Amino acid sequence: MSDRNPPAVTARPAYWTVSRKLAAIVVCCVGLGLSGMIAGQTYWESQDLYAHALRSYSNLTKLLASQVSAGVRWQRPEVIERNYAGLRNDPEAGLSSLMAFDAEGGVLNAYQSEAAEGVDLRQAHDAATGVMGRDVVFSQRTADHFVLVVPVEVDAPESLGGRRIRVGALAVAWSLAELKQHIWDGLLRQLGLGGAALILIIVVCIDFLKRVFSHPLEALTTATERLAYGDTSAEVPGTQRRDELGGLARAVEVFKRNVRIIEKLTADQQEHAARLSQALEKEREYNALQSEFVAMASHEFRTPLAIIDGTAQRIERRMHQMSPEDLHERVQKIRNAVQRMLALIESTLSASRLDAGKIELEIGACDLSEVVADVCKRQQELSPLHKIVLRQAELPKEIAADAKKLEQVFTNLLSNAVKYAPESPRIDVRVASEAGQAVVSVCDRGLGIPEDELPRLFERYFRARTSTGIAGTGIGLNLVKRFVELHGGTIEVESAEGAGSTFTVRLPIALPCETSAVESAGRRGLGLQADPAPDGGVAKIAQEA
């Protein structure tokens, strides 16, 4: 999981998980069902008993009716005894006692047992005397009995007038304890049958709920959580389902795809931002270098101006006391300073022309050896404290190149060698021909360049750390490299801090007759090769100042 998106909400796994809740619901439903069953069973049992009681009563009334029509004196105790014993002994009715009342409400039978205690005799009287309707049944509950009081009517025979007569009432009592036992037995019987089935139902239900809802929900939750914490490799289960869980899974799948898109966008954006900040950093660096260049360029222009102005002021003051030699020397100083300024102007303008793409080589017949020798000679005059040693192998007398640009190249390299080796006077310049290329190297034993800065050395405005305190604009080497490349050549530098630097320029040797070809090649930055003319292999030392 990635810590990129910390969870907004952290919760411990709840005890009441969805599956547990579902299981609880199942158990509650089954419990309710069970309670309902118990209540139903109780109700049906009591209805059953009631029905039995009524049947017994109906049988009794029929018996009474027949006895009445046969002239039997039903009120006689032995008749009542016999009649009620039959009723009482009906095992299905479960009656515990009976009381009979005559039409006046008087108690007839001797079965007054404990059940009779507490029976509301007023109701019995009402039932027996016909105050109440024939269908009214009183139900009573005494301390330990359930009692029904019912009126007893018979259809009198035609001989007696043929109408229904109320002959009395009956109080039918059930022992509550027996009743409960009876119902409880029924329940246990039911439960014994249904209990196993119920447990089975619960197990099956819970298993079903688990398989159908719980497990898929858990898997989906896990996948969603992984996704929320940035793990897009999580497989979203259940996308094939057709129910709500399937809908949810499909939504999560879409969410996953979106997260992937967002991740990719974010990565792209970060990369873009990194690139941008890199570019910005580079730009800032370049701007800093550029403003450093402006300051240094101003310094570099002012220095020869200061020489010219200072010398001129001195001449003005001492004009009349100066010897011609002294005057000549001072004028020469002025002219050197002017040259210095011109070179500076030239390189600054070249740089800006290069930037504008307006520089083209003026290829002509160029004697490279002579160009290098001239540059060395001039530099030697400017830097009498240094010793420029030139070694030249033979090169073709003339090659196709832009002599002025190459002069600028070598002047730059040589003046750098002098400038950055103030304490080490010896500077070696070597001209050679290697593999069809003219090779010119300038080697000093001066300050050198820190190794880590070598790759940036030819960048515009870049100046190495070791140049601190030494005037310079940072455009020279850049210009050198670009001029050399315009000729289809290369430049390399080898350097060690404190040990000096060697710059090696390689130029393709092309004969002047191939000028047009070289010119176009030069513009493209490609080199052409030609065999050097063999005019002697003498190495000469041009300068030993």
Add this chain to the structure above:
Amino acid sequence: MAKILCVEDEEEIRDDIVEELMDAGHEVLAASNGLEGLQAVTDFRPDLIISDCLMPKMTGPEFFQALRRDYPDLAEVPFVFLSAHADKSHVEEGMALGANVYLTKPVDYDKLLMVVNSLLDHGTRAASEG
């Protein structure tokens, strides 16, 4: 007549300044960078120092700071920067260091002499008053 130390890496400029100051009657010692200047002050004990800014080995500002740090007895010696760095920022930087005057190249020698004399006068007056 005063003793002036002139620190300048451009020989052509240094020679002219030295000449100019000597013509004005001063005793001048020339040094080609800050390090040489620092070595020179011990024996030479200048009354005034003129120094370039951009020099190899030790720049003018570095020279100035080393001088003020290591030579408390020369703390009152006037110090003039004479530099081809003519930007406002460079001038402010030089003055912020504590130099008395910051002159830019090319410099008018009359102006240079005026500044030198003014600083020397002030120093003398301060010394006589003290």
